[in-house]
Amino acid sequence: MGAAQFETLPHRPGPASGAPLISGTLAWLECRLFEAHDSGDHTIFVGSVIGAEIGHDGAGLLFFGGAFHRIGTGSAAVSTANRPHTLQ
Structure with missing residues (x-):
């Protein structure tokens, strides 16, 4: 490293x-x-x-639930697997 x-x-x-x-x-x-x-x-x-x-x-990137997810506008997040999630 x-x-x-x-x-x-x-x-x-x-x-x-x-x-x-x-x-x-x-x-x-x-x-x-x-x-x-x-x-x-x-x-x-x-x-x-x-x-x-x-x-x-651009859209942010977040790691949770064992995977990376893109953060869009508002509270919706779209995972790299295109599964919708809501951030609370």
């Missing part, structure tokens, strides 16, 4: 952190690590936002 995972993606270094920001995204946040909490076999990272930008128009 590390920098090599971004070699094939168009990106630029973040102005505040130098972290890779993927080109063409709807938005991005740069964060400084505030806290880390062990939780079972995961670590929950809490960050302080040090930079942000809203980018392009």
Whole structure:
């Protein structure tokens, strides 16, 4: 992992952190690590936002229920399998 995972993606270094920001995204946040909490076999990272930008128009992407879903306007979401869902 590390920098090599971004070699094939168009990106630029973040102005505040130098972290890779993927080109063409709807938005991005740069964060400084505030806290880390062990939780079972995961670590929950809490960050302080040090930079942000809203980018392009489009539908957002959300991961829930074990799959990725596009978020449209309003409360409707359309999964990558074209199954309609409502976000509550």
